[in-house]
Amino acid sequence: MESWLSWGYLQGVGLRFTALDGWLLSCSYHELKKIVAFSKASKDFLVLLILDGHSTHTKNLEVKDYARDNGASLPFLPPHCSHKLQALDVSFMKPLSPHYGDELRKWLRCNPGKVLTVFQISTLFGPAFIQSASTNTAIQGFKEAGIWPTNPAIISDSDFLPADLQ
Numbered sequence: 583m584e585s586w587l588s589w590g591y592l593q594g595v596g597l598r599f600t601a602l603d604g605w606l607l608s609c610s611y612h613e614l615k616k617i618v619a620f621s622k623a624s625k626d627f628l629v630l631l632i633l634d635g636h637s638t639h640t641k642n643l644e645v646k647d648y649a650r651d652n653g654a655s656l657p658f659l660p661p662h663c664s665h666k667l668q669a670l671d672v673s674f675m676k677p678l679s680p681h682y683g684d685e686l687r688k689w690l691r692c693n694p695g696k697v698l699t700v701f702q703i704s705t706l707f708g709p710a711f712i713q714s715a716s717t718n719t720a721i722q723g724f725k726e727a728g729i730w731p732t733n734p735a736i737i738s739d740s741d742f743l744p745a746d747l748q
Contacts (some may be wrong), residue, residue, distance in 0.1 A: 674714060682706060
């Protein structure tokens with residue numbers, strides 16, 4: 583990771599860019615090993631790591647094998663469904679957005695005439711993240727996505743129709 587990407591970045595929060603445009607090109611074996619170690623995943627203590635179904639996350643066989651052998655289950659959500667099925671999208675992004683906007687406005691007031699660049703983003707994101715992240719938000723996200731408690735009725739057949747047919 584380029585050192586400038588971590589300026590002001592929260593310790594213990596995963597931040598990984600594998601391309602200049604910010605897209606994760608592949609699920610990193612090294613990152614998965616850190617998650618497995620941190621979570622203490624094992625065959626006796628299974629850990630669930632939910633990924634969206636983007637093709638870049640599903641092609642790395644080394645990652646899949648390591649996860650399986652070390653007690654980490656990697657279910658993949660169907661592509662283009664994260665707005666309904668991914669707990670972060672369902673509950674966390676909504677409170678994060680206004681908090682990030684507040685931090686951005688503060689930065690602009692304190693830095694008149696300066697242009698915000700990628701160098702400052704992690705500095706602004708940290709306080710917004712702290713204000714938005716809570717156990718309750720996480721629990722609510724899993725509930726609203728129907729992940730836990732399990733509720734398949736959360737998603738109806740019409741949710742899978744193309745946008746112009748709804």
